[in-house]
Amino acid sequence: MTHPPLSSSLRLHRSAAGLSQQGLAHRVGVSRQAIVAIESGRQVPSTTLALQLARALRCSVEDLFDLPEHGHIQAAVAVEGPGSGTRVALGRIDGVWAAHPLGSRVDTADGVVVGPSTRDRRRAADAARTVVDPFDDPAELEKNVLVAGCAPLLGVLSARLGRRYADARGTWIPANSEHALLLLERGLVHIAGLHLVSFDAPGGHTAMVRSRFPELRASLVHVLRWRQGLLLAPGNPLGIASLSDLERGDVRFARRESGSGAWHLTRRLLTEKGHDPTVAAGPLARSHAEVAALVRSGAADAGVGIESAALAEGLHFLPLAEERFDLVVPHARTGETPTGRLIDLLGHRGFRAEAASVPGYDLSDAGEAVSVGPT
Numbered sequence: 454m455t456h457p458p459l460s461s462s463l464r465l466h467r468s469a470a471g472l473s474q475q476g477l478a479h480r481v482g483v484s485r486q487a488i489v490a491i492e493s494g495r496q497v498p499s500t501t502l503a504l505q506l507a508r509a510l511r512c513s514v515e516d517l518f519d520l521p522e523h524g525h526i527q528a529a530v531a532v533e534g535p536g537s538g539t540r541v542a543l544g545r546i547d548g549v550w551a552a553h554p555l556g557s558r559v560d561t562a563d564g565v566v567v568g569p570s571t572r573d574r575r576r577a578a579d580a581a582r583t584v585v586d587p588f589d590d591p592a593e594l595e596k597n598v599l600v601a602g603c604a605p606l607l608g609v610l611s612a613r614l615g616r617r618y619a620d621a622r623g624t625w626i627p628a629n630s631e632h633a634l635l636l637l638e639r640g641l642v643h644i645a646g647l648h649l650v651s652f653d654a655p656g657g658h659t660a661m662v663r664s665r666f667p668e669l670r671a672s673l674v675h676v677l678r679w680r681q682g683l684l685l686a687p688g689n690p691l692g693i694a695s696l697s698d699l700e701r702g703d704v705r706f707a708r709r710e711s712g713s714g715a716w717h718l719t720r721r722l723l724t725e726k727g728h729d730p731t732v733a734a735g736p737l738a739r740s741h742a743e744v745a746a747l748v749r750s751g752a753a754d755a756g757v758g759i760e761s762a763a764l765a766e767g768l769h770f771l772p773l774a775e776e777r778f779d780l781v782v783p784h785a786r787t788g789e790t791p792t793g794r795l796i797d798l799l800g801h802r803g804f805r806a807e808a809a810s811v812p813g814y815d816l817s818d819a820g821e822a823v824s825v826g827p828t
Contacts, residue, residue, distance in 0.1 A: 461548040463517050464492040464640060465529065466510045473668060481505040494548030525567060525584050526591060528552035531641050533581045539566040541585060542624040544599035544643060547785075551599060551641045552585055553626050560624070563597065564588050598791045601626040601633035602646020603713065603740060604778050605761070606677065606808055613804050614795050621791035627740060631712025634665060634781070643786050644795070646676070648714040648778040658779050662825045670784040670826040674796055675777060677808075678815045680760045681718055682772040684748050689769045693755055696722050696773070706735040707747040707756030715741070715757040718774055761813025781825075796820070 467477050467488075474492070478485045481502065490496035491506075498506065498518075507514045519527050528543065528550035535541070540562035541552040555562055564587040587594060598614065600607055600623060611623030628636060630647040637645035650657030658673055684707075685693055691704060696719065699706050709715040735753050738744040744756035745766040763770040786792040798804050799820040808816050 461492060461494060461518055462529075463488070463506065464547045464549060466512055466517060467492075468640070470510050472510075477506070477509060480509040492547045494545070525586055526550050526564075527582055528585045529639075529641060530554070530581050530583050531636060531639075535566050535583055537566055537568055540564075541566060542597070542599065542626070543585065543587060543594050544597045544624065545591075545595045546599070546640050546643060549640060550585070552583060553599065553624075553641070562588065563594055563624075596621050596791050598623040598644065598795050599626055599642040600624070600644040600646065600780070600795065601628040601636045601642040602778070602780070603627065603629050603633070603648070604646055604676065605742070606811070606814060607646060609807055609811075610795065610798060610804060613801075613807070614791075614798055617798060617801065617803070618794045621794035623791075623795055629710060629713035629716075629739075637781060637783075638666070643782075643789075643792055645781045646778060647781065648679075648681075648776045649717055650777070658777070659823060659825050662781055663827075666781075668827055670824070672782045672784065672787060672796075672822045673825050674780040674782055674799070674820065674822045675818050676780055676799065676816070677819060678775060678777050679813055680770075680772045680775050681715065681757060682760065682763075682770055682774070684745055684756050684758045684763045684766075685769040685771060686748060686751070686754065687767055687769055689771075691754055693771070695771075697726060697728060699723075699755070700728060703754075705752075705754045707738045707744045707753035708735055709744065709757060710737060710739055714776065715744070718776075719757050722773060759813060761811060764812045782822075784824075784826075796822075 474488045475485045478488045483502065487496065491498050503514050503518060507517055530552045532554060535554045540555045541564055542555060543563035544551050564585040566583050567586045568584045598621065600611060608625040611625040615622035626636065626642055630649050633645040633647060636642040647658060649661060662671060662673060683693065693704065698704060736747055738747055738756060741758040741762040744758040745762040745768060747753040748756055748768055749766040757773070760770050782792065782796065805816060808814055
């Protein structure tokens with residue numbers, strides 16, 4: 454007998470209840486492998502098991518499992534209530550579809566929002582849901598790897614994935630480091646990228662991931678290193694020599710959003726010098742490219758960003774720190790073909806050659822990985 458496609462929120466509700474896969478399996482009297490199979494969509498639970506799972510998680514069966522309308526899919530979304538007609542990128546993670554609104558981006562969309570989910574959202578920790586009309590066969594969309602992070606080269610990596618392999622493709626979800634980790638934690642992306650420590654502290658990301666995800670077994674895959682510093686107008690007309698000059702009344706500073714690597718670096722360096730880390734004031738930028746654009750247009754006099762963004766806009770660059778950019782790849786994903794393909798692509802000649810043509814990046818150690826897991 455062929456079962457109709459089933460949308461499962463088991464993993465989201467289990468996580469909200471603070472239960473591990475083994476802990477939930479023990480409560481309902483099945484193996485951990487059975488829970489893994491149900492969460493990934495490889496197994497449809499019996500009626501009895503579905504009722505036991507709902508009882509263990511204090512919710513209804515309908516909260517855990519849905520039969521989407523014909524041709525439509527239920528998807529968890531990173532933002533509340535995207536309106537009908539919103540174009541989205543789609544990926545399937547542990548049996549749950551994740552949808553990311555593309556906004557004004559002109560990237561090829563995977564589907565369009567047709568309305569809110571009919572699910573009765575009884576748990577505040579459960580991701581918001583929506584109904585999406587996919588543009589392609591869902592089997593094709595399952596090949597899509599969602600990778601979040603702020604490094605622009607993730608866009609190059611994702612685009613090359615589909616060119617290189619027939620069984621994988623990727624979508625870059627621009628996000629600062631903290632937001633990328635949050636998306637990974639909520640099961641809304643397959644991979645998260647981060648740069649929150651200097652390059653001379655390579656163990657910093659390992660400790661950070663272990664602290665943030667104490668039960669997660671993952672690989673920390675190195676992508677690149679770059680210099681981050683002050684982006685200044687050509688010729689540095691204001692004579693800005695350090696972050697301390699941000700206290701001057703004549704300097705408009707392009708701020709970065711809370712949680713970004715640039716935000717962390719700015720606060721850390723100002724605090725180390727005994728300055729108020731909140732002294733910098735000016736327009737808000739949500740990416741390295743936005744910082745560069747604000748400085749180039751004259752809307753800001755300075756901002757913290759990566760060297761490649763400064764070079765792209767012809768700006769003066771004052772280095773502050775050398776950083777590493779790594780990918781957090783859960784071990785549960787490494788056995789999945791699309792994710793494995795993306796990691797393999799880091800060593801591919803075509804990607805390396807294209808990355809080398811963009812100044813400001815060092816990919817000499819790209820692909821090196823260390824395992825992170827419970828101590």
